[in-house]
Amino acid sequence: MMGLFDTHAHLYDKAFDRDREEVIHHICKTLDYVVIPSEDLMSSEKAVALAESPPSLYAAVGIHPQVTKDATEEALAAIAALARTHDKVKAVGEIGLDYYYLYTDKETQKYWFARQIELAKELDLPILIHDRDAHGDTLSILKAHQGGNLRGILHCFSGSLETAKELMKLGFYISFAGPVVFPKSLKLKEVAKEIPMDRLLIETDSPYLTPPPFRGKRNDPSNVRFVAEEIARLQGVSAGDRRADEAECDGSVWDREINASAVWRHRRIWIQILIIFSLHFLFPSAII
Numbered sequence: 001m002m003g004l005f006d007t008h009a010h011l012y013d014k015a016f017d018r019d020r021e022e023v024i025h026h027i028c029k030t031l032d033y034v035v036i037p038s039e040d041l042m043s044s045e046k047a048v049a050l051a052e053s054p055p056s057l058y059a060a061v062g063i064h065p066q067v068t069k070d071a072t073e074e075a076l077a078a079i080a081a082l083a084r085t086h087d088k089v090k091a092v093g094e095i096g097l098d099y100y101y102l103y104t105d106k107e108t109q110k111y112w113f114a115r116q117i118e119l120a121k122e123l124d125l126p127i128l129i130h131d132r133d134a135h136g137d138t139l140s141i142l143k144a145h146q147g148g149n150l151r152g153i154l155h156c157f158s159g160s161l162e163t164a165k166e167l168m169k170l171g172f173y174i175s176f177a178g179p180v181v182f183p184k185s186l187k188l189k190e191v192a193k194e195i196p197m198d199r200l201l202i203e204t205d206s207p208y209l210t211p212p213p214f215r216g217k218r219n220d221p222s223n224v225r226f227v228a229e230e231i232a233r234l235q236g237v238s239a240g241d242r243r244a245d246e247a248e249c250d251g252s253v254w255d256r257e258i259n260a261s262a263v264w265r266h267r268r269i270w271i272q273i274l275i276i277f278s279l280h281f282l283f284p285s286a287i288i
Contacts (some may be wrong), residue, residue: 004228005033006221007175008094008128008155008203011057012036012046015207015218027221028056034221037094037128037155039064041075044082051088060091060128068112069104076119083123092120093128094155097141100133109134110141117145120152127152129172135159139166146170156205161191168199175201178209178219181230193234202227 006027011034016023027034036051037060038044044061051059061079063071083089095116097109120127129152131138142150154167156177164174174195179185192200202224204211210219211226 004031004224005202006031006204006206006224007035007153007201008037008177009034009206009221010037010039010043010208011050011206011221012043013207016220023220024050024054024057028054030222031056031224033058035060035090035128037091038062038079039094040067040070041078044079048082048086048089052086058088058090059086060093061089062093062095062116062128063112064094065096065098065109065113065130066101066103068109071108071112076115080119080123083125089125091126091128091152092116092123093152094130095127096130097134097138098130098132099137106137110137113138113141114145117141117150121145121149124149129154130156132158135163139163142167142170142172153201155203156209157191158188159191160187161194164191164195168196173199173201175203176227176231177203177205178211178223178227180234181211181226182215183212189230189234192231193236197235200231202231 011020011024033056035058036047038047040063044059047059047061051057061082063076063079083092096113097106099106117127127150129138129142131154151171153173153175154164155175156179157164157174158179167174176188176192180188180192182188204219204221204224204227206219206221206223208219210217211223211230213226214223
């Protein structure tokens with residue numbers, strides 16, 4: 001049976017120092033794939049090292065916008081070398097803009113975002129984009145570099161539906177993490193309802209953003225199932241689907257148990273669709 005796919009989990013984070021091997025062992029049994037994004041050269045090296053052995057783990061390499069004040073061309077060259085010499089590096093990231101925590105000034109962030117976009121195009125790899133309170137500038141930079149083989153994921157999307165539509169026009173995928181499960185994330189849920197399934201991905205951003213029912217605890221990739229289930233619920237079952245299921249029940253009374261079973265059957269179909277598009281995006285040669 002096909003497992004789930006977490007497109008964004010920081011497994012090298014110190015939050016996993018105590019039981020990293022146990023966590024990896026568990027997720028390798030329960031998930032098909034996990035991508036480990038990076039924040040700088042050191043974490044890129046750690047991500048690649050973690051991905052080397054377990055078949056379920058893959059890496060992305062890059063410089064996070066919060067630390068671009070310390071970025072150098074030498075570090076970027078070393079990151080590029082990791083991508084060129086390790087087959088399990090599947091993307092450049094996470095890169096982008098963060099105007100919520102201005103640890104690095106905006107102009108420096110924008111320079112390194114553009115610089116790493118061009119690197120990804122050279123390497124023919126997708127990009128994993130961090131965009132926090134910087135939707136306008138993120139979109140402008142992507143438009144300035146559009147074309148050719150530029151492609152990627154808007155990680156942990158937090159923007160509007162209008163922004164998502166502009167990004168999808170450029171060929172990007174929209175990824176949702178734990179916040180879409182939070183009961184008060186009503187605007188985000190409305191966006192998730194409208195994203196076409198062939199442009200929608202899922203993630204945990206572990207060890208952060210733990211979804212209910214484990215809110216407040218350390219997140220890990222196994223919790224991606226809660227994101228998948230919420231997306232499936234939000235995408236919904238149409239009246240036509242319900243009528244079809246009612247017919248399948250041979251005209252019997254549409255009681256709660258039958259209704260719940262039918263809805264869950266359709267949700268499982270949506271989850272499978274999510275997985276398939278996730279696999280095709282980063283692993284186009286995967287046999288599904």
